[in-house]
Amino acid sequence: MIDPKRIDLPDFLVTWYGAPSRSATPLPDSCDWLPDPLKEWHTLTSRWEKRLTFTTTMIPPERIRIAEDGKAIFMVDATGDWHWCIDPDDPDGVFDAERYEPWGRNPEQLTEFLVHNTVREVVYGAGARVRALAVPEETLTEILAPMEEVAFGAWEWPAPGYRIFMGGAALAETVKADSGPGWDVEVVASEFGRLSHLEGISGVHWRR
Known part of the structure; x- marks a missing residue:
């Protein structure tokens, strides 16, 4: 099996979407609280003008907010039925849930999760x-x-x-x-x- 850690995301994006067309867009200071893997993903993908997600939508980092339950949604599926969130007290973790269901821990850590979703989106793009x-x-x-x-x-x-x-x-x-x-x-x-x-x-x- 291929270890997800062996997937170099910048190289992967170049392979499937071509060379980046612009410089990375720095995140505003208001995003400093976000986990590093999420900030790095947004900074990296900002270099492509092309659409990179098709069945999911990444919430713009400056719009991610901590809800009353302490979780912050960073991604939703195309139907709006599934949500994925982070917890500032558990920055490596990912939690997901279908609408109206309680949060459950995703089996992947945030870094691997972001690679997984980026790779999977290629199937549809x-x-x-x-x-x-x-x-x-x-x-x-x-x-x-x-x-x-x-x-x-x-x-x-x-x-x-x-x-x-x-x-x-x-x-x-x-x-x-x-x-x-x-x-x-x-x-x-x-x-x-x-x-x-x-x-x-x-x-x-x-x-x-």
């Missing part, structure tokens, strides 16, 4: 993307052969059981099929030419 449903186990193994699983922590959102694989200039996300046997799989790359080898795998109906 890459220039080339194909998807197949209910893929048999042996076929999935063939699809993922050039890749290696990333040892990210298990999230409850968007559903339990999602796994991410990287390698060969591609990235894949898999999850057990909703109904029946097999796996749903999405594979992405910077251009469709890098996914052409998938067309030779028999028994798979790829959708763009």
